[in-house]
Amino acid sequence: MTVSFSQINMLKSQKIYATFVNGKVITKQFYDIYQQSFIENTLYTELFNNLDHFTQLYQHIGYYLNFNVEGEFFYISRSEVEEDADTNATKIQAILLIIARYWVDKGFDLDDLATPVIGLNRSALDDIADQAIYNDIRKALGIETWDKAMTYLMDRNFLYLCGDKHYILSSAGMYFLNRHVEKYSEESL
Known part of the structure; x- marks a missing residue:
């Protein structure tokens, strides 16, 4: 119709x-x-x-x-x-993967990143910012600070602000995270 x-x-x-x-x-x-x-x-x-x-x-x-x-x-x-060659997609995926890596290393469930009462808080961002490897990746992406990385994701609707430096992933952000986790799981078999 x-x-x-x-x-x-x-x-x-x-x-x-x-x-x-x-x-x-x-x-x-x-x-x-x-x-x-x-x-x-x-x-x-x-x-x-x-x-x-x-x-x-x-x-x-x-x-x-x-x-x-x-x-x-x-x-x-x-x-x-x-989408595979897009610079924006690369930045988005890299930032999301850093968040996921940090989250999993802490022993948390990835689904909690989309839960408003849990989400990614100020102390998690400070922990991420303290990691040299994560900062090297962020700098290689051409993003000056972690606050700007969060803004980059928010500006594209992959992340939502829940409070003062408290964020949750959107359904699009969670989709990309889960997609990469599945790819990694398949490759490690």
């Missing part, structure tokens, strides 16, 4: 486009710091309910609209293979 442009919410469509061209993903839910809970993302709902329309729209302007069912998020790319 083809949806006409007049049936699409123009303001939401414009916000979706602005979100994508700023390098962000659109997750099904986002964390609202004021309500201290996850809230349904109306941009995700608009995309999901009008998937054919938005898929065609982005094809017409030279993008692929990608829907990650498992991680419950949307993103755009210039080509189907672009």
